[in-house]
Every structure is written in C-alpha cells, then in structure tokens.
Amino acid sequence: MIGHLMFWFLMDKIGAAARKEDELRQHPGYGKVRCPSCRGWVLPKELERKGCYLCGWKEGAEPGTARA
Ligand SMILES: [Zn+2]
Numbered sequence: 142m143i144g145h146l147m148f149w150f151l152m153d154k155i156g157a158a159a160r161k162e163d164e165l166r167q168h169p170g171y172g173k174v175r176c177p178s179c180r181g182w183v184l185p186k187e188l189e190r191k192g193c194y195l196c197g198w199k200e201g202a203e204p205g206t207a208r209a
Contacts, residue, residue: 165171173182178198192199 170182172184174185174188175181176183176188176193176195176198178193179196181193181195183193183195187194188198189200
C-alpha cells in the first residue's frame with residue numbers, strides 16, 4: 142500500500158517537472174538572450190553574427206546608435 146502511494150507521489154513529481162519544462166519551452170525567451178539595447182528576445186547565435194533583428198543592435202556598438 143505504501144509502495145503504491147509512493148509510486149503515485151513520484152509520478153506526480155515527475156509530471157510537475159515535465160509541465161515546468163513545457164512552460165519553459167513555451168516561454169518567448171527560451172534558449173534566447175535579451176538584446177541589451179531593446180530588451181527583446183533574440184537567439185545568442187544571431188545576436189553574435191548579425192546583431193539584433195529587432196532594433197539592429199550589434200555587439201561592439203553603443204546601444205541606441207546601431208541605426209545611426
Ligand atoms: Zn534589439
């Protein structure tokens with residue numbers, strides 16, 4: 142009986158962890174970094190290579206002067 146309860150207790154814990162993971166994946170910022178200029182979520186690889194696709198910020202440029 143105790144074993145049975147433990148099983149469902151653990152299953153519940155695992156299910157909660159999986160739901161948490163799903164929430165993280167659905168988050169707009171999952172796997173992304175925030176652009177230091179416009180605070181938008183961008184892929185770190187893209188930010189590094191092409192700069193922010195939202196505001197045009199590029200690493201090394203001063204925030205807010207990318208389009209100058
Ligand atoms: Zn930006």
